[in-house]
Amino acid sequence: MGYESWSKEDLIARLTLLDAEKEPPRVATASSPPNPRRLWRTFNFSSYPRRKIALKFCYSGWAYNGLAIQADPTPLPTVEGVIFDALAKARLIDPDAGLEGCGWERCGRTDRGVSAGGQVISLWVRSALNNASPAEEPRPPEKSVSSPEESADSEDAFPGDFGSLDDMDFPAPTKAPIKSEHSYTLILNRILPPTIRILAWSPAAPGFSSRFNCKSRHYKYFFAPDNLDIRLMSEAASLLVGLHDFRNFCKLDPAKQLTTYLRRIMSAEISPVAGSASGMHVLDLKGSAFLYHQVRHIMAILFLVGSGLEPPSVVTALLNVAPGAEGDANLPVVDTRPEYQMADALPLMLYECHFGPGDVEWQVEEEDDADGLSPLGAGLYHQLHSLHARAEMYAALDHEFLRVASVHHAPPPARLPLNVTGFVPDGRTAMNVPLGGAEFRRTAKYIPLLERNRGEHFEVVNERWRVGKGARRDERRKAVDDEGDE
Known part of the structure; x- marks a missing residue:
């Protein structure tokens, strides 16, 4: 038989058949364990509740x-x-x-x-x-x-x-009720x-939605207070509380086609982190919902205020997106966002999601302990405690590196906060503008926020996306739908 004209797939199939003919038939015995992979292939999800x-x-x-x-x-x-x-x-x-x-x-x-x-x-x-x-x-x-x-x-x-779950027993559904x-x-x-x-x-109830049933969200942003005026930052943060238009405190996302940027901030407080040996502080921000990158934009403005580069009142000005929006006719109208860099992502945490009464009833399980003395949830707590302890060891080592380096390298003079040191930007001396996460932006010339170039209005950004990427996306979806109808 000539195989010159056979395809690769045909040759593989022929070889597989010849190998099968050479092997003696396998006799299944009662003691043979089931093949886990075969069980996986035949696992029928529709048979289970x-x-x-x-x-x-x-x-x-x-x-x-x-x-x-x-x-x-x-x-x-x-x-x-x-x-x-x-x-x-x-x-x-x-x-x-x-x-x-x-x-x-x-x-x-x-x-x-x-x-x-x-x-x-x-x-x-x-x-x-x-x-x-x-x-x-x-x-x-x-x-x-x-x-x-x-x-x-x-x-x-x-x-x-x-660990592996390959050996776990998944019994077929039975009419007898299973209590656990x-x-x-x-x-x-x-x-x-x-x-x-x-x-x-x-x-959860069949109609429960983790997104739409959520009543409020709590974010935390951690930062070192070095060279920052915490009092000014707290004053600025308090101006965020209430229902405001936060278009100047977020990144525009035209794919969402948002036409309103009203969000309610329930509380905004800055305080020391309990138990922090380095004096770490945290912004606790609670709101019903948040815009794209809203928290990081808020922190960027608070850092500018804490550095003495902007007054706390700049928050009110950025919220004044229409004449009299913030109740003061003398405020400048800022209907599009000035150019500024948002804060670093590393220190940000979604701390908690809050739901209404009866929406959720949280339950935990714990591994059986031979002595029966471990409290519920102790295993998970110890896992996280070990991670925390190891992180503290790394921090201690990094602190020692810094200490021994200081013998040969003196720390640079503090350039911020400006209102404390008396340092005034002269256009030649570089400053470190904090961005969070131990990151800084170096600049010799600082331009006040309200004097900077502004971005485009969200309606312009939305329309450009709608006639560009949005239109192309709709065409692709229509083409897929048309193919399905054939």
């Missing part, structure tokens, strides 16, 4: 390319991508159905480098209870995949070895890397 739950978790933002799963590859993993893979590995969701198939929704999006202490997602998962609701269809999230510009990076989905639910926190934390920890889970 599902329920809607909320997951509360924390993560180290510097290790990830942001929260949201991206359509394109990213240099670091995304938090949602790692959690999705863990849920799929635990067979709690069907990976082939994607985010839409499990009704995935997030409470608040965080960008590259931003951490969270109490992020929340809601989704449908496999349940061990027969009275779960398999018939409920998940509502697709408003936006399941984001553009790469809007977030951050990626590495291995499972950078650490935290899956230990969702334990299962996921065995798979997830230490930089992501599931803190608790809660049963």
Whole structure:
């Protein structure tokens, strides 16, 4: 038989057939264990009941390319991508159905480098209870995949070895009621890397949405108070409280086509961080909802105020987007954002998401302890305590590096705050303008915010996107829909 004209695929198929004919038939025995991979291939998610739950978790933002799963590859993993893979590995969701198939929704999006202490997602998962609701269809999230510009990076989905679930027993549904639910926190934390920890889970009503049921969000921004006037910063922060138009404190995102930038800030307070040996301070900012990069823009302005480069009243001026918007006819109208650099992402944390009464009832599980003495949740606490202790060791070492270096290298003279040192910019001497996260912008000439170049009005930005990228996106979607109708 001549094989010269055979394709590669045909040759491989022929060789596979010949190898199979040479092997003696295998005789299955009663003691032969089932093949885990075959079980995976035949696992039928539709045979199991599902329920809607909320997951509360924390993560180290510097290790990830942001929260949201991206359509394109990213240099670091995304938090949602790692959690999705863990849920799929635990067979709690069907990976082939994607985010839409499990009704995935997030409470608040965080960008590259931003951490969270109490992020929340809601989704449908496999349940061990027969009275779960398999018939409920998940509502697709408003936006399941984001553009790469809007977030951050990626590495291995499972950078650490935290055990395998390949040998777990997943019995077929039975008519007899099962009283105990899956230990969702334990299962996921065995798979997830230490930089992501599931803190608790809660049963959720079928119509519950972690995004739309959230009543308020609490952000924290940590910073060193060196050369900053905390009193002035606190005065400026207090001017943010209330319902205001924050268009000058955010990055415009034309893809969202926003026409209003009204947001309510419930509280904005600056205070020392409890237990901080270095005197670290934190801005606690609570609001009903936030705009794109709003917190980082707010901190950038507060740093300028704390440095003595801007007065606290600049906050009121930036909020005055129309004549008399802030109740003072003498204020300048700033209807488009002046050019300035937002603060660094590293010190920012989504600290907590608040829901209404009865929306969530957080539950935790803990590994069985042989002596029965460990309190509930002790294992997870010890894991996080170990991470904190190790971080303190690194900080102690870095402090010693700085101390020994100071023997040979004197620290530079403080250039800020201007109102304390008496230093006045002369256009020749460089200043360090703080950006947070131990980052600075060096400049010799400072231009007051209200005298800087302004960006375009959001209506102009929205229209340009609508006739450009938006129109092309709609054409692609129409082409896909037309193909589906054929």
